[in-house]
Amino acid sequence: MTALRPTVIRGARLLDAEARQGEAGDILIEGDVIAEIGPPGLAAPDAATVIDGTDTLVMPGLVNAHTHGDASLAKGLGDRWSLELLINATPLTSERFRLEDKYLAAKLAAVEMALGGCTACYDLFSEFPLPSPEGLAAAGRAYSDVGLRAVIAPMMADRTFWQAIPGLLEALPDALRGEVEHTCAEPGDASLAACRKAIKDWPFAKDQVRLALAPTIPHHCGDSFLRGCRTLADEFGLAIQSHLAESKIQAVVGMRKYARTLCAHLDDLGIIGPDFTAAHAVWVDEDDMRRLADHGASVAHNPTSNLRLGAGVARARAMIDAGVNVAVGTDACTCSDSLDMFGAMRLACTLSRICSPDPGRWLTAEDALRMASEGGARALGFEGTIGRLAAGYKADLVFLDLSHVRYAPLNHAARQVVFAETGSAVRHVMVGGRFIVEDGRVLTVDLEALRAEVEQANERLRRQSADAARLVQRLEPVVAGFCAGLAMEPYHVHRYADA
Numbered sequence: 001m002t003a004l005r006p007t008v009i010r011g012a013r014l015l016d017a018e019a020r021q022g023e024a025g026d027i028l029i030e031g032d033v034i035a036e037i038g039p040p041g042l043a044a045p046d047a048a049t050v051i052d053g054t055d056t057l058v059m060p061g062l063v064n065a066h067t068h069g070d071a072s073l074a075k076g077l078g079d080r081w082s083l084e085l086l087i088n089a090t091p092l093t094s095e096r097f098r099l100e101d102k103y104l105a106a107k108l109a110a111v112e113m114a115l116g117g118c119t120a121c122y123d124l125f126s127e128f129p130l131p132s133p134e135g136l137a138a139a140g141r142a143y144s145d146v147g148l149r150a151v152i153a154p155m156m157a158d159r160t161f162w163q164a165i166p167g168l169l170e171a172l173p174d175a176l177r178g179e180v181e182h183t184c185a186e187p188g189d190a191s192l193a194a195c196r197k198a199i200k201d202w203p204f205a206k207d208q209v210r211l212a213l214a215p216t217i218p219h220h221c222g223d224s225f226l227r228g229c230r231t232l233a234d235e236f237g238l239a240i241q242s243h244l245a246e247s248k249i250q251a252v253v254g255m256r257k258y259a260r261t262l263c264a265h266l267d268d269l270g271i272i273g274p275d276f277t278a279a280h281a282v283w284v285d286e287d288d289m290r291r292l293a294d295h296g297a298s299v300a301h302n303p304t305s306n307l308r309l310g311a312g313v314a315r316a317r318a319m320i321d322a323g324v325n326v327a328v329g330t331d332a333c334t335c336s337d338s339l340d341m342f343g344a345m346r347l348a349c350t351l352s353r354i355c356s357p358d359p360g361r362w363l364t365a366e367d368a369l370r371m372a373s374e375g376g377a378r379a380l381g382f383e384g385t386i387g388r389l390a391a392g393y394k395a396d397l398v399f400l401d402l403s404h405v406r407y408a409p410l411n412h413a414a415r416q417v418v419f420a421e422t423g424s425a426v427r428h429v430m431v432g433g434r435f436i437v438e439d440g441r442v443l444t445v446d447l448e449a450l451r452a453e454v455e456q457a458n459e460r461l462r463r464q465s466a467d468a469a470r471l472v473q474r475l476e477p478v479v480a481g482f483c484a485g486l487a488m489e490p491y492h493v494h495r496y497a498d499a
């Protein structure tokens with residue numbers, strides 16, 4: 001991904017969370033990095049390719065700190081799904097994937113993100129019944145082919161959903177219990193062995209597509225499996241991401257099971273460190289926030305998904321104030337419907353305003369931009385290399401079209417981008433100095449052909465999962481009722497709007 005000739009972008013306005021609020025400036029790119037940024041007329045080598053940035057606002061590519069590429073074929077499958085109902089419907093997402101479906105799903109996600117101004121993501125990718133080196137490499141190849149940077153973290157558990165929530169299995173009528181009680185998760189050791197092999201055979205450059213580990217939800221994983229994840233991560237320098245206290249049900253179950261919060265439990269097991277990202281962290285208390293901060297950990301804040309699944313309102317401002325690095329994620333197409341980072345950024349900002357009447361505690365547009373760029377870079381382990389417009393950083397850039405009516409007039413670039421942008425003004429996207437989107441069209445993929453392949457694969461998958469879909473539907477009312485009961489139990493943290 002190294003550009004052969006130096007490139008200079010002239011005539012654009014520049015925006016990042018630090019200093020530039022849409023002032024005019026030129027960017028010189030050498031190789032795949034920003035060599036220099038300066039006022040218009042910046043000196044550049046004679047041989048440099050000149051990119052005309054007139055009427056564009058150039059900003060760092062957005063970093064999606066939490067998504068699930070395997071779920072991109074399952075758009076629109078559920079409406080009134082809580083997190084637990086979404087998990088109940090897992091057999092409808094990617095359980096029947098062939099190897100080529102894994103590639104296809106990740107590619108579809110990568111294309112959607114690229115077109116939406118996102119240049120890097122943390123993908124907690126699911127395979128069934130357990131991760132495979134081939135499946136992870138297929139997901140890696142999808143990102144590499146589209147041209148995005150990605151951290152691919154195989155999502156793993158050594159307990160089933162039915163085993164993870166005490167009492168749930170017993171709450172099912174006999175006929176339904178018989179349908180699910182025989183299911184069992186693969187042993188943690190088998191998942192870890194598959195990861196080890198994937199790590200050793202990993203064919204991609206680490207600054208482009210790398211691996212991490214994702215023990216999915218703490219109480220879906222036994223203690224020794226979680227410790228095994230930490231050992232493997234340490235051995236190979238991999239990051240770890242887990243869904244942490246996403247729903248109240250999880251928080252309540254965690255307290256029942258471990259007599260402490262899920263965050264305290266993970267901390268006791270040695271899982272939390274500077275390479276750890278907690279996804280969601282809705283139902284965390286102040287001690288949990290302090291623990292995450294003390295370890296230099298990150299949180300992937302997924303406001304769209306948290307609202308769509310009724311998980312509650314995470315306290316992003318409080319976590320930032322506690323010293324946690326907070327990034328922004330979209331979560332999956334099944335729970336945020338799109339991989340829209342602009343929307344997630346805006347919602348992060350506006351939701352902070354219903355958490356406190358004190359405007360001083362609201363997230364500003366610059367806060368949201370920082371979270372979705374530098375914050376994400378740190379969560380992904382790309383700190384200091386992506387997420388900023390600065391010399392020495394990778395040339396991962398988004399060009400927004402300032403001729404869009406939304407920017408007439410341009411008074412404050414950061415605010416207008418965060419509060420008004422939907423992704424519809426994304427004109428070009430560059431990763432490592434190379435365009436992957438130009439004039440709103442992805443260059444690295446034949447989108448029509450991809451759509452046709454997706455439709456074809458989806459038709460087969462829907463046909464094959466018809467029986468599973470009927471079972472999911474029959475299970476839904478019992479899961480919904482049981483989990484609603486758990487959510488009524490007292491907990492020392494309140495995150496519902498009506499609490």
Ligand SMILES: [Zn+2]
Nearest residue numbers: 243279331332
């Ligand atoms: Zn997730």
